[in-house]
Amino acid sequence: MLSRVAHAVYWMFRYLERAQNIARFVDSDIGLYLDDPKGQGNLWHSLIAATGDHALFEERYDWYDRDSILAFLTMDTEYAGSIISSLAAARENARSIRATISSEIWEAVNSLYLQVRSLKPVYGSLADPNELCKIVLSGSYLITGLYYSTLNRGDPWHYARIGMMLERADKTSRILDVKYYILLPDAKLVGTPYDNIQWAALLKSVSALEMYRKRYRRIAPPDVIGFLLFNREFPRSIQHCVARAFESLTAIGGSASAVPWLSAQRSLSRLKTEIDTGTVEEVLSIGMHQYLDTLQSRLNLVYSDLYSNFFEPHERAQQGVTSGETRSADA
Amino acid sequence: MFDNYAVSDVWDEFFLEQGVPRRHLLGVWDDLQRISEGEFRRLHAEAQRSLIRSGATFLVYGNEEGTEKIIPFDLVPRIITHQEWSHVERGLRQRIMALNLFIDDIYHDKKILADGVVPRELVLSSKTYRQECEGLNPPKGIWIHVTGTDLIRDTQGEFLVLEDNLRCPSGVSYVLENRELVKRAFPQMFEHAGVLPVEDYPDMLYDVMDYVSxxxxxxxxxxxxxxxxxxxxxxxxxxxxxxxxxxxxxxxxxxxxxxxxxxxxxxxxxxxxxxxxxxxxxxxxxxxxxxxxxxxxxxxxxxxxxxVALVNAPGTGVADDKAIYTYVPEIIRYYLGEEAILASVPTWRCDRPEEMSYVLEHLDSLVVKAVNESGGYGMLMGHQSTAQERADFSERIRANPRNYIAQPVVELSQAPTWLDGTGSFGGRRVDLRPYVLYGREINIIPGGLTRVALREGSLVVNSSQGGGTKDTWVLPPEGEAHAQ
Structure with missing residues (x-):
């Protein structure tokens, strides 16, 4: 498929996944805020920390208060990582590849964007952020459903899945990183109801609470960490994301029979082995933040390899012009 | 809802006279009257929403809120009999065949110029004549694979060619989208009428491309x-x-x-x-x-x-220059030895001094057009113009007479159109753009795009000037409609 189109499919689904994740974070933290209005400082702060965009936030807003944080994350069109900006970017990418995705997917993406855009912010924030989250979550579930039920399992489908999985792995690792940082220091709270609520909220913010309970019942921090990082069955665990991305990468035309492996295959395969063989003890001995930080930079490396293997436009006057030949075995 | 619908001197696509539909439309009239005002409002709103959802939009610059607009769609189909359509179809085939031969001749031997049928100077001075295309041999000798010819109907109901679009005519996607919307809104009416299908256009276009590749x-x-x-x-x-x-x-x-x-x-x-x-x-x-x-x-x-094949070939614009348009009947006679089946609109060419002075003297009653513009741009509607606009145009014409032609105001036919504001139907002017595909053979999907001037009394149907679109129905030969 066209390099430009593959790139746009990848980003379109990655942006949708991003919007969906932010909506889930916001949704679960609003609930948490109601449980403990006094502890809100850290809580809201952690939402911004999960985006990694403190500097941008502080440039645009004076205080870490509920309204500013919600405004920044949801409807701020000037902030590229907000829900509205992610949806707009997903839609613009979708528009540029309308001939590739199904009409059903395009209409759902277009409608979701138009619906969210029509919500009117009050004083820069939304009167009802839960309503927004509900719209974004159900809209993006619809699109994911259409993705599974209306597209050929060809290259576009696989590029889309790689985009979704890398984004999801990144977001799960970030939320784990910041929440862990907030949760852990206060030893005297361990085992208290409040502590349980916090760990439950972490699970909830990646829609993991119910599935976690089926597996472990009681909430214990090492189990939560193990579940989010290494569980093979939960679809938002990092293991799951990396394994699915690797499957798709291997199925893509050009990499299926590549000898030697393309650089993206190598970097993703190494990451997968790391996760497949990892243990919670190892993570804790390295240090959670350290471990996740490394993980995130390796996810970024996979993207830059994908870019040079598949997405980068071909230069004119390039040699080796035979149909079917993969352009650069090594990047 | 038809109480205020006026039938006047212009050709009406639907009615013979007030309240009396044309004979072939009795069935449609019957079905149409069963739809209540409220229902029509709902269907109208749903059709516009559906267009927004599907993103059938165009961008409007310089206005952040409303950057995306849809071309308004009118649900009431414009209906043509099989007999009328056969005539149009024959006329278009003949015209496209002749224009294709003309373009091929212009970029090779120029026999038609040597024989003095079309002035050499006029052709070679056209902005859309491409020197680079001299000697070019497009695959299978086909230059104009896709054409969208604009037709209008005069007060007698005769179809006239207003202009040929031989470069990149647009609008066919609206034909297909409109058809979907109308089928959804009026499934019964559609079935009763037995409308000829248009859905195979993409397959036909694919075949044309494949044939020349x-x-x-x-x-x-x-x-x-x-x-x-x-x-x-x-x-x-x-x-x-x-x-x-x-x-x-x-x-x-x-x-x-x-x-x-x-x-x-x-x-x-x-x-x-x-x-x-x-x-x-x-x-x-x-x-x-x-x-x-x-x-x-x-x-x-x-x-x-x-x-590689290019569809359409470069250089085809030379034949849709509005000054060369005046020679199409001669072009048809020259290459095919036939008389033109579809008439043209009488046209004055400003590069002929006596015609230019006539045009300048009658600016207030003529339509003046720049020869290579489209989309309603570079145009003067004399009877609606201001003295200043006329002064501007006469200056422009004098400065570059070759670049302008003038035509009398041709009354376009009218067709019933839903007026959402008043909840009733009114007559609005329409044209017709059929799409002609030239590959192994010449194929024309039945009907084409009907554009409608939504402002009362307006004769300009272009979407950039407040025009909308309609679905166009071609009925089956008489006696072949589905039994009701």
């Missing part, structure tokens, strides 16, 4: 678009999707040793045929405008050598 039978084909910001981007992606071919931009194409490749995730791969929706000017910066960033350097040479 070097890889015939196993061609890799694509639609070339300037990109998402182009006002017709919706149509470009629509056609690519319906044909199941790639939608490509200039940046996706690479020419190596006069062969065209697309840049794919698996390296460069050859492409055989391109339906290009980019004007000649921007197609190839090495040959045409060197500042084009949406084109493909080397494309023209690859085409000239027969390594």
């Amino acid at each position: 070097p890889g015939q039978g196993s061609s890799r084909l694509g639609v070339l678009t300037p990109g998402v910001f182009n006002s017709a981007y919706f149509e470009h992606s629509f056609l690519a999707r319906k044909m199941g071919v790639e939608l490509v931009e200039g940046q996706d194409l690479v020419v190596e040793d006069d062969v065209v490749y697309v840049s794919t995730t698996m390296g460069l791969q050859r492409i055989d045929g391109i339906y290009r929706r980019i004007d000649d000017d921007f197609l190839d910066p090495r040959v045409f405008r060197s500042d084009s960033v949406i084109g493909v350097p080397g494309l023209f040479e690859a085409y000239r050598r027969g390594n």
